[in-house]
Amino acid sequence: MRASRFHLSTLKEAPSDAEIISHKLMIRAGLVKRVAGGIYSWMPLGLRVLRKVENIIREEMNRAGALELSMPAVQPAELWQESGRWQKYGPELLRIRDRHQREFCFGPTHEEVITDIVRREIRSYRQLPRHFYQIQTKFRDEIRPRFGVMRGREFLMKDGYSFHADFEDLQREYRNMYDTYSRIFTRLGLRFRAVAADTGAIGGTGSHEFHVLADSGEDAIAFCPGSEYAANVELAEAVAPALARAGAREPMVRTATPGKTRCEEVAEFLGIATSRTVKAIAIMHDEDFHLLLLRGDHTLNEIKVAKIPFLSPFRFATDEEIERHLGCRPGYIGPVGAAVSVIADRTVSRMSDFVCGANEPGYHLTGVNWGRDLAEPAHVFDLRNVVAGDPSPDGAGTLEILRGIEVGHIFQLRTRYAESMKATFLDESGRERPMEMGCYGIGVSRIVGAAIEQNCDERGIIFPQPIAPFDVAIVPVGYHKSVAVRSEADRLYESLSSMGADVLLDDRDERPGVLFADAELIGIARRIVIGERGLREGVAEYQGRRDPTAQRVALGEIAQFTLSRQ
């Protein structure tokens, strides 16, 4: 491709509404254009990247034995009513009506449609297993779309669904997909990590997320450097402290802490570590009031709380409810002397001589001890998010925390949809049974954002070679002035193209600085500079996007040399 005939639209300044680096760079590089909130057009340059990602995914899915099909973006309401999700999904589901006032939705996912297809197509165990997938536009009416294509409302997704006669075969395919996803992200050139995940609203049992590692990622993932353990912080278990509770050494003292309501403030005021304080979080389950206790420097994991049977579902108590049950407004509440249900985090249950609210405005209690100043906690659960340094649940060391961007998710759905939508088959003994089902998603457009988030510098994007918009950029210095430069650049362009490379020849009549800056901004991984200076000595210059300096390579070898670079 000659740049003079391509459409490059780079900007020196990013629009002010872009907050994260990948979004700014995608706009500056002209990969996408915003059309409405969370809705983008992919420009020719960006589409090249998107298609390369898509093709790698397609190749690996096909290799893994999955079959590509294409389902409609617009889906009839009846299917969603049948699965029960027409009610459950909420406002994220974009509902629309046709001219006959029939209800439809723009599909946020395709479990209903695929299950409908499969229940009509498959009747015998002899037709199982089957794995269908598509790469298709989805729409989810996010409350707050942001981060450009990373959390858009309309996005491109690879979604696959597998159907099996029994759980063992589902597990086999699940492992197959785990391996396939690992191959895909490796081929894409991304640093990633697979982690055990919460199954969330979709339900089912086994689930793993694939995260592209990036400091700016929205998700926190806990992993153990000494073992294979890795889990989303939402799920990672905070094991009980190894040491037994120390004995009480201090008397309980009512201490004035005027205006200090947060644990950090109280700790600072008292000159102690925040880890000596205990925070109380009031929640309601129906009309029952409960007090959750966490160490001051720990944070509540709402997913873990929601899994405690006698608390599920729960909501946070209002200020009025807190006052009614504890006689005190939030900020100074605590478990001592309160006739309420107390649920302690495992760590809190091992604390002694701690600090907590006195249920009296402006006062905290210090030197509080279980069994002496208040009853032993009636319930002890894992309530908190793990932090770096916590012991790994598998006992193989301590946890570290990394941040990641979720780009893939695999689930064992089991028979949930098969049962609600009656997708059954006849087994070998002629019995009718629901199919076991798995589902496997990859956020294709999100990968482009995540790849940039992970790979960029002050000059712009550094696409991994496999997904760069062009395999190589030829930057001629003086293309419009020097016959020698022009003929050599043209010759090299033809030569590389005939070798199958996707080449951008920047033949625009611009100053060299502009050409260099654009090639770097749009993230092309390899660059060849042709200039009179080098031609006199029979060389061109090769520079990888991450290389600090250029290498001089003989003209006769530059094509081969370049294509052999990673």
Added chain:
RNA sequence: CGGGGUGUAGCGCAGCCUGGUAGCGCGCUUGCUUUGGGAGCAAGAUGUCGCGUGUUCAAAUCACGCCACCCCGACCA
């Protein structure tokens, strides 16, 4: 959905408080010079000042309503 903020040229912004003929930088067009890291000079083009209603002799500027976008939170995954 609650709180806060912003809407002025393709992009980034000033002007608004204190009403009086719309400005800067980048980009764009033309010419000359320049040509190995986002050039210089000169001349130009481009605006329903988000939309509507009101106040006023006069509204980008003041008031009210609406819309859009951004941030924080809630919600959701």
